[in-house]
Amino acid sequence: MKEVAIVGVGLTRFGELWEQSLRDMFTEAALAAIADSGLDRIDSMYIGSMSPGLFVHQEHIAPLLADNLGLAGIPAAHVESACASGGLAVRQAFLEIVSGASEIVLAGGVEKMNDGSDVTFALSTAADQEYEAFHGVTFPGLYAMIARAHMHQYGTTREQLAQVAVKNHAHGINNPYAQFRIPMTIDTVLRSSMVAEPLGLMDCSPVSDGAAAVVLTTAERAKKLGKPYAVIRTSVNVTDQIALHDRDNVASLPAVGKAAQQAYKQAGLTPEQLDVIEVHDCFTIAELVVMEELGLVERGKSGPAVMAGMTTLGGKIPVNTSGGLKSKGHPVGATGVAQIIEIAEQLRGTAGERQVKNARIGMAQNMGGSGGSCVIHILEGRS
């Protein structure tokens, strides 16, 4: 299979960007990625966005954004897999390059959540509308059920959940693109207003606007650009039952485990060989369960591992050096692309104060809904 590389990255700041529309944000990120790549053409484009229809009443965003970028004419496609839409955009760009149909493809993600729409309602459309959302369950509620099950089965504590937020905010302080560059203490998290017991406000990722974009090309062409880049060792997309009640064990996220196994097998790697990981911490509990599904710790051992600093920058395997969804923000369609950007920066050695020393192999784990879909990329740095 043809080797594909990421040669350019671009981001907007994540946050409440009241002065930027969806198209403004996407174009800012895309232009930054193209400039960073040093390339002078784009053959095709994929855009991940969960629900521009519900958030800003705009579908048909692929031609709209291609046009706004000055590229009307090229093939462009909007892809959606709820909060995994960004990872999916990168995967589709990867497949198109492997197919030989295009040589230089832009993969972007964007979401404009702060524009007057009912965010909780819009996000609930990522759950099973007829069997979950219809009955009033929202996303904090679904992840609260996962948290309760995990606490019940493994003795996980609210303090352990809180430590995920504390760690990610400590990382995010050094990320100039992060929405909340503020320190967090366990006490602050525990005393934050309850959203869905046992998850307080500080266990939840925020509502964010933002965009992210990467430029992909063949590894062959990347080499000629004469600067560090990241190759995609594997790109995996796995689905699962989207309704929580259909799963055998509510304290698990089977799509993540399955995607990780496929990714390790395809790349010929073990979890121990990863130097840095971005995971989908939409809620603090999500990061804990994902750590277990990725095989970083045994099932049920994620809470103590986070408390011991295993996943803190400087620890055994740094997780979410970007600040994660919790501190960096979570414009849902952009998140999967932003995760890949953080890994690419780490592997190029351009992550500044967040840099993991000698990082060579990294993973980005992006997830849709309460684990109904999972997209995993493993990247390797080259120079």
Added chain:
Amino acid sequence: MKEVAIVGVGLTRFGELWEQSLRDMFTEAALAAIADSGLDRIDSMYIGSMSPGLFVHQEHIAPLLADNLGLAGIPAAHVESACASGGLAVRQAFLEIVSGASEIVLAGGVEKMNDGSDVTFALSTAADQEYEAFHGVTFPGLYAMIARAHMHQYGTTREQLAQVAVKNHAHGINNPYAQFRIPMTIDTVLRSSMVAEPLGLMDCSPVSDGAAAVVLTTAERAKKLGKPYAVIRTSVNVTDQIALHDRDNVASLPAVGKAAQQAYKQAGLTPEQLDVIEVHDCFTIAELVVMEELGLVERGKSGPAVMAGMTTLGGKIPVNTSGGLKSKGHPVGATGVAQIIEIAEQLRGTAGERQVKNARIGMAQNMGGSGGSCVIHILEGRS
């Protein structure tokens, strides 16, 4: 490039399907396509749907539908390009097979439009929200402007527009899946209530529920199945400015012309070599302009050509033997897939009373919005 074939097709009836939900419809079409293919596995899945979020408050439909089909686990992706979403799903499936990542891929399209939502509002999100929809323009309005410009520049008449509806209804009578299997006269069209001058109700495709699915695999594997199939000679996706006012000539659809030129070039064909065509007749004027963009007639000559029967079954080049969007119905996400199914049936010789004699090469032209995107497939029959 690896050759890809369509080996199974499945459809629901199009219409007001009040007793079927989005997932029910998709699963019916997908199971029919899988059964028709004779294959016993699906490696991956693409679903085209314009706005399940706005129509039925359900995003994240890729894992939902994979699960409902009994295939939770496989990679699945939802793709959107407004009314060209179905064609786009087939194109992405095609690219995935060419990449070698999967060997058997299901491409489906689905839209549940009759479920209480504001259809005109939901469809308007395919236009430029900030510069068109915001000011109150809806889709009949946009196509009415195209029609007026065409009438002004070329002398096209309301009778010529009406004849498109008359022809397509005459074809649709023989399609068991069509929503309106009723004959139509020019007089009925002209006397139908005005929607957006000069387009009356009978110049507009209806609001429909429905699903369509095809199974794609390598031509190598298709050959071993021992029955007629259709290979994809080319798959093209082109974007354009989505706002009508940004275009040089409102009486044209440049994305269609560009896509057609690319398709002919890639397939090494001329318009004269096509035996049957499905075009995107969301409004009668659309079929006329598309005929010109495809090079079937000179610019401005489509009206007289339709009146002369050039595109009627039995004529020089039959267009929309399925009944087109006008008679068959237009569940937007399903339309592009259903067009490809009609062409595949024609090339396999299984189109019944709609059969074009000795059809060997056919084209499906699918379009998003008022021409902001266009997906064209050219298929060739093999046995």
